[in-house]
Amino acid sequence: MTEIITSSPAATEAFAETIARRFTGGEIIAFKGGMGMGKTCFTRGVARGLDYEGQVTSPTFALVNEYLGGRLPLFHFDMYRIESWEDLYSSGFFDYAERGGVMAVEWSENIEAALEGREVITVELQQINEDTRRILLEGGIY
Ligand SMILES: Nc1ncnc2c1ncn2[C@@H]1O[C@H](COP(=O)(O)OP(=O)(O)O)[C@@H](O)[C@H]1O
Ligand SMILES: [Mg+2]
Numbered sequence: 001m002t003e004i005i006t007s008s009p010a011a012t013e014a015f016a017e018t019i020a021r022r023f024t025g026g027e028i029i030a031f032k033g034g035m036g037m038g039k040t041c042f043t044r045g046v047a048r049g050l051d052y053e054g055q056v057t058s059p060t061f062a063l064v065n066e067y068l069g070g071r072l073p074l075f076h077f078d079m080y081r082i083e084s085w086e087d088l089y090s091s092g093f094f095d096y097a098e099r100g101g102v103m104a105v106e107w108s109e110n111i112e113a114a115l116e117g118r119e120v121i122t123v124e125l126q127q128i129n130e131d132t133r134r135i136l137l138e139g140g141i142y
Contacts, residue, residue, distance in 0.1 A: 002137040005128065012038050012125075012133060013045035019137075020049025025072050025100045027140070030108035030115055033125035038133050042123060043076050043104040050074055050102065059106075063091045073101030079110040088114055 006012040029046065031039040044056040052070030059065040059078040067074040075096045082088050088111055097103060097118075108115060108122075124136040 002142040004135050004137075005132060006038075006135060007132045009038065009041045009131075012041050012135065013048065015135065016042040016045025017049040020046040020102070022141075023050065023072060023102050025102065028097075028103040028115070028118060028120045029105060030120040030122045031104070031106045031125070032109060032122060037125035037127060038135075039104075039106045039123075039125060042125065042135070043074075043106075046102065046104055047074055064093075064096065073099060075099070075101050075103050077103065077105045079105060079107040082107070082110045085114075 004015055006015060031042070033039060040056070040058045047056045047067050047070065050070035050072050052067045052074060054067065054069070056067065056076070057065070059076050060080065063078060065076045067076065077091065077093065079091070082091060093111070093114065105111065119140065121140045121142060122138045126134040126136070128134055
């Protein structure tokens with residue numbers, strides 16, 4: 001378990017970047033924490049840590065955004081609307097999981113059954129105040 005407090009979006013991004021610099025492929029980040037906690041912000045940092053230089057935006061309407069061109073592919077999911085195994089299969093989650101990239105999964109609470117038995121890094125974001133977040137990492141080397 002690792003805990004860190006950040007006091008700006010830039011700090012959250014920078015922290016995520018240092019984490020992702022060590023990634024070698026196959027990592028699954030399972031985010032926990034509601035709307036506006038900083039999941040997409042953290043994912044932006046992960047992209048930077050993988051040397052991806054393009055824009056990183058919320059996949060809310062697309063379900064998944066692919067960021068290719070960095071050191072490793074990054075697949076960024078928003079599982080907010082996933083309610084069934086059928087939904088999950090349609091999202092492409094299982095196909096992406098076999099591509100050896102890094103998976104960043106927002107609303108992982110909704111796909112717990114699919115993550116069971118996989119090695120995941122859980123990243124929980126909690127709001128302390130407007131610009132401050134507590135970030136808890138668990139799993140893998142954390
Ligand atoms: N310490 C912080 N870390 C991350 N985001 C923060 C922080 N403080 C304020 N914010 C703000 O919180 C919001 C987080 O948005 P976003 O990353 O899209 O959240 P989520 O994906 O969890 O819904 C942004 O508006 C960001 O500027
Ligand atoms: Mg988001």
